[in-house]
Amino acid sequence: MYTFYPYFTNDGSVGLFSPEADDIYHSTYGALSEALEKFVLPMELSEFIKKNNQIKILDICYGIGYNSKTFLDFFIKNFLLKNNTTAAIGSDNISLKNTNKKSSNFNIYIKAIDTDKTLAYLSPFIVTGKKFFRSNKLSFHDERVEKFLNKKNVISNENSPREKIKYLFSNRTKKSVINNGKFLGSRNPKISPVTNIIFLLEIINSHPEFLTDVNINHILTDKKYKEFLARDIAALFNFKRNQGYKYTLLRRLIVCLHNIYYNHLSISYKKALKCLKLCDFNFDLKICDARNAIIEDKNTYNFVFLDAFTPAKCPALWTLDFFKLLYDRIDEDGIILTYSNSASVRKAFLESGFYVGKIYNESESKFIGTIASKNKSLIKNELSQYDLGLLNTKAGIVYRDKNLNASNEAIIAYHKSEVETSDLESSSSYIKKSGRKHNV
Numbered sequence: 001m002y003t004f005y006p007y008f009t010n011d012g013s014v015g016l017f018s019p020e021a022d023d024i025y026h027s028t029y030g031a032l033s034e035a036l037e038k039f040v041l042p043m044e045l046s047e048f049i050k051k052n053n054q055i056k057i058l059d060i061c062y063g064i065g066y067n068s069k070t071f072l073d074f075f076i077k078n079f080l081l082k083n084n085t086t087a088a089i090g091s092d093n094i095s096l097k098n099t100n101k102k103s104s105n106f107n108i109y110i111k112a113i114d115t116d117k118t119l120a121y122l123s124p125f126i127v128t129g130k131k132f133f134r135s136n137k138l139s140f141h142d143e144r145v146e147k148f149l150n151k152k153n154v155i156s157n158e159n160s161p162r163e164k165i166k167y168l169f170s171n172r173t174k175k176s177v178i179n180n181g182k183f184l185g186s187r188n189p190k191i192s193p194v195t196n197i198i199f200l201l202e203i204i205n206s207h208p209e210f211l212t213d214v215n216i217n218h219i220l221t222d223k224k225y226k227e228f229l230a231r232d233i234a235a236l237f238n239f240k241r242n243q244g245y246k247y248t249l250l251r252r253l254i255v256c257l258h259n260i261y262y263n264h265l266s267i268s269y270k271k272a273l274k275c276l277k278l279c280d281f282n283f284d285l286k287i288c289d290a291r292n293a294i295i296e297d298k299n300t301y302n303f304v305f306l307d308a309f310t311p312a313k314c315p316a317l318w319t320l321d322f323f324k325l326l327y328d329r330i331d332e333d334g335i336i337l338t339y340s341n342s343a344s345v346r347k348a349f350l351e352s353g354f355y356v357g358k359i360y361n362e363s364e365s366k367f368i369g370t371i372a373s374k375n376k377s378l379i380k381n382e383l384s385q386y387d388l389g390l391l392n393t394k395a396g397i398v399y400r401d402k403n404l405n406a407s408n409e410a411i412i413a414y415h416k417s418e419v420e421t422s423d424l425e426s427s428s429s430y431i432k433k434s435g436r437k438h439n440v
């Protein structure tokens with residue numbers, strides 16, 4: 001049976017630990033904050049929608065969906081609702097219609113890819129915005145997660161005040177408050193239930209087997225996961241499942257939603273529901289290796305979210321050959337966004353023909369990722385001389401996967417042999433010579 005390894009990150013959203021990769025899916029800094037800061041804000045959507053009435057997004061490594069959900073949530077709250085958008089629920093689709101644009105619909109298409117079906121199915125149920133999220137008494141106990149979190153310096157009552165302060169600064173959670181050993185974050189971002197419902201409906205429509213999935217049933221009913229899952233969305237799902245419908249008509253779901261939850265929805269949610277009219281939102285979930293999905297897909301995209309596991313452990317989606325494939329799937333004004341600052345990743349983007357820059361986070365005053373585009377004018381923060389120099393060291397040696405089907409182990413082994421036989425300067429000697437700490 002599938003085991004799910006959740007914990008709370010510093011902004012109150014759920015993070016996951018992967019025992020296979022011995023790595024986390026989401027940083028303890030804040031899963032939802034990262035989705036916003038590294039993927040959604042750098043899209044510069046206010047500029048984009050001035051020139052476009054449709055948006056095509058490729059979400060590579062959808063996981064539990066933070067990047068796609070944060071995008072849609074942000075888009076609804078900041079553009080559709082603010083612009084007097086009118087909306088309603090269609091019979092078999094959901095649409096977002098912007099009245100400011102003289103009845104021209106804004107069309108949203110997201111293709112999301114992940115190998116892990118269970119995580120993708122769980123994505124609408126994940127809670128966000130939990131108020132008290134650092135507790136010595138996690139109701140979910142798993143040795144590996146606890147070991148991992150302790151490794152990451154989770155703060156508790158046993159920590160001295162000095163350690164607590166150090167931890168606060170190291171995580172840069174501004175204005176965070178510690179209350180009885182728990183963090184009460186000042187930033188407490190949330191995904192609206194409406195957004196989660198939209199994703200739930202989309203996934204049920206396109207993958208009706210979701211309703212009878214045994215792993216989902218097990219996770220939704222297992223008490224140890226209770227605090228990590230949104231009970232109202234799970235109840236809506238169960239309601240549908242118990243009806244025995246194979247294909248769920250949206251209208252029925254909405255009636256159901258209305259009957260069961262209307263009393264619990266705040267005014268803003270009611271407003272948001274009214275604003276979901278007609279439908280130009282299409283969510284296409286593919287459960288497979290992203291390399292295969294993208295080879296088969298002939299679409300081009302405005303935005304690509306690349307959120308694979310760290311290149312050193314799972315290089316399959318960071319190779320020169322994969323980036324060359326992505327080059328053909330990107331519009332001329334399209335951009336790829338990723339959290340990785342790796343020299344090897346940046347070099348592979350450059351060698352594939354992209355212009356490459358850094359993602360700057362104003363609130364943190366630091367660079368937090370990499371952006372690649374075919375259009376030079378979309379690169380606001382270019383790589384510095386120091387960054388470019390680093391790309392010409394061993395750290396800049398790219399990962400290769402000529403036939404786009406090698407295992408991570410094979411890609412790592414080939415890369416290792418290239419690094420060992422290379423005459424290039426080592427990155428540590430370059431960093432030392434440059435007289436600075438490696439800081440992106």
Ligand SMILES: C[S@@+](CC[C@H](N)C(=O)[O-])C[C@H]1O[C@@H](n2cnc3c(N)ncnc32)[C@H](O)[C@@H]1O
Pocket residue numbers: 024025026060061062063064065066067113114115116119288289290291307308309314316317
């Ligand atoms: C860092 S997590 C992504 C987190 C995700 N964006 C989220 O919001 O939860 C990496 C994801 O990559 C998926 N993955 C790993 N190898 C893959 C591959 N070759 N193709 C597609 N997905 C893959 C894993 O199942 C995992 O969900």
